Amino acid sequence: MNIAHLTEEQLQTLADSTDGTTSLEMDHISACPICRIKFENYQSINLAIQELPMATFDPDLPDDIVNMLIPQKIPIHWAALVAATLGGILVTVSAVIYGKQFIALFIQLPIILRYFFGILPLSFICIQTVLFVIRYRQKLNMIIKKTDSFAT
Numbered sequence: 254m255n256i257a258h259l260t261e262e263q264l265q266t267l268a269d270s271t272d273g274t275t276s277l278e279m280d281h282i283s284a285c286p287i288c289r290i291k292f293e294n295y296q297s298i299n300l301a302i303q304e305l306p307m308a309t310f311d312p313d314l315p316d317d318i319v320n321m322l323i324p325q326k327i328p329i330h331w332a333a334l335v336a337a338t339l340g341g342i343l344v345t346v347s348a349v350i351y352g353k354q355f356i357a358l359f360i361q362l363p364i365i366l367r368y369f370f371g372i373l374p375l376s377f378i379c380i381q382t383v384l385f386v387i388r389y390r391q392k393l394n395m396i397i398k399k400t401d402s403f404a405t
């Protein structure tokens with residue numbers, strides 16, 4: 254009789270299938286009560302697993318769950334895109350046609366008005382940037398709050 258007990262791995266392999274087993278291993282199991290109990294435990298576990306119903310995937314999921322699985326496309330705001338493109342073309346064409354007259358007109362203006370027309374678009378850009386940062390931070394805070402509520 255082989256005195257060394259079989260390893261857990263050997264016992265699991267034997268319980269899975271007795272096809273490739275050596276007679277030496279089976280001799281040990283039949284002679285050693287410790288290894289026999291472990292072997293029978295593994296066999297009953299295997300049987301229980303085989304009797305479990307197969308996991309299936311139901312393709313008829315509700316739409317809201319399907320929408321969660323499929324990544325959503327970011328909607329393109331066509332109207333805004335067309336308006337911005339047309340506006341850009343209009344500004345470029347008018348700058349080519351009336352550019353020189355516009356510069357001549359601008360130079361004739363008093364200095365205060367020149368600064369005013371220079372500062373106007375700059376302040377508009379600054380205000381828009383600040384508003385964008387505020388909205389971005391609000392969105393981030395909402396995401397952080399949501400993830401916090403998931404964690405608790």
Ligand SMILES: [Zn+2]
Pocket residue numbers: 257258259281285286287288289
């Ligand atoms: Zn043993």
